[in-house]
Amino acid sequence: MSAAPQVRERPSLRRLAGDSPAAVLTLVFVAIFIGTDIVNRAQGGGAFLTLKQISTTFLFAAVLGLMAAGQTLVMLTGGVDLSVATTATAGAFAVSRFGTEGSPKAILIALVIGLVIGLVNGIGVALFRVNALIMTLGISTITLGLLTVQAQKQFTSLVPNFVVTLGSGRVLTYIPYDLFVWVPIAALIILGLRYSGIGRMIYAVGDNPVAARLAGVRTWQVLLFVYAICGLLSAAAGILLVGFNNAADLGIAAPFLLPSVAAVVIGGTSIFGGLGGYAGTILGALILTVLDSLLTILNASQAVRQIIYGLIVLALAAIYARATAAE
């Protein structure tokens, strides 16, 4: 045997990552889960690798998963939405503010607010060609300012029971209710991106906006659609979050901003657009959620947590960039 065929057949991680990123991500997810289990046992906290904890991980991951869903769509077009966290906060606030008027009305108002914020972002980016980063960061500042003014006013705040159940309850002991929101949306996005016209156009615009325009795609419509959906999904995430926390405050969704971008990047969607998908993002959201549990078990202070979190995100993004660059 010569050395040449051996080299070709060696199953390198690089190759595997390039060929099937989802498999590698699943491996990483399982590995971190087992690692957390070992750490938890070592600290005398018992097993972590239980059905209960797996169920909890999915319950936690739904909020991040929804925020990262909008982020995925936006990043596929080559943009970024830094207003997802404050939009989610706005959604959470709306639900608790209008909770006394029944949950359908409260949820509807929250979703409409999310849609409006998304549309404003979209108008800025799509029609006025404002840099996505600035537009969404600016809108985020405006939203937070308005929320602060609102929060100072006296009002009865009540999170409807339905929303609390949706955000924190489980059916059949192990199935979180919020999966009934997340799973259909996830399926819709994954299938929609692959098979629908707008899905293909999102990739086209992200890959090469000029070519897409010349091929007859109305770029501005695609961008407007993507940012509007992102606002809507962020508000939905905010509803689940306030259901879980049972109270809204101004910082409720802020810790999700970096993870929402990180989940997308870890999931293999290129920040320059046109490459990736939502399936990877879901795994990214799950990985980050377990990571968060691990940091909680390690009893890390907010400061240490933030540092470790940033570094891990950097490391994962770097590994991914290296793996895909090798192709």
Added chain:
Amino acid sequence: MTVTTAVAVPQRGGLARFVRRHGWTIGIYVLLLVLTLFWRSQTTVKWGPFDVQSLVIDALPLCFAACAQSIVIISGGIDLSVGSMMSLANVVSAKYMLHMSFDEAILFSLAVVAGAAVVGAITGLTIVVTRVADIIVTLAMLFVLGGLALAVLQVPGGGAPVRFQSLVSVDTVLTQWFPAALLILFGSFALLWLTVRRTRPGLALYAIGSNRGAAYLAGVNVKRSRILAYAYSGAFAALGGLAFTAASGLGDPNAGGIYTLNSVAAAVLGGVSLLGGVGGLIGPIAAAFVLTLVKTLMILRGVDQNYAQVIQGALIVLVVMIGGLAIRQKGKGS
């Protein structure tokens, strides 16, 4: 373009060319002047040197943040970690300066600026080596540096020598209309930027921002220049944090929070193109004053502080929108 104008331009001399090239920067200074005159007419008590002083104190951290952000944007990148870097410099200085003498505090400040430049360079190095997008790396650094700031000081506290504080708050140079803070601002601008602006490394920053591929082919060391840009950003952000310490006499781990967005806004308003390669620091410094003055004016007229923030945010977005449209029109015209 007709032949006549092409011939006429060089004959008309330097002024027309200067106005054409620096139209935006001149515009922002005119805006600053108009706003200042309006501000003067609005104040009920006698408007004087004290008002100028307080405006400079308010604007100083943002001026430095705008410089930090502008250099990175000129080089074709973006630095979302500017705010956290300011917080970190702020809490580190406030924590350790508390019992220092004035001289020690000055030396310590220089060390903080140098350290921040090193941290900035590490950010740049990370971007260059890992090839992860600058947005992701600096967003991660925003959290890492913010976490470090929180680890240094969990709640606002610390302090600075009185004389160090008066350097920014009460000292004046020659006349009472010229606050020492302005001298510090333009001094560090001249020392850090003007000395480099026209040299090889400085021009390389513009080159890589304008066209990275062409710069590489022209023999520019792209990687080294990108790292330099982030080192500059770190140094200027640290100056911003120190200015905050001197102005408030306090260290606050969340002090830098708003400066990431506002620094980008000041850069854009100051004529720095987000596409890279265009602009300078003179414009963004004026833009930082304009942004601060707008907020001062609103609070003066009794607008709620939070509404003032909302309006300021809306103005930033509007300015960027109009700026974007202007660039598009210009692009269509030529």
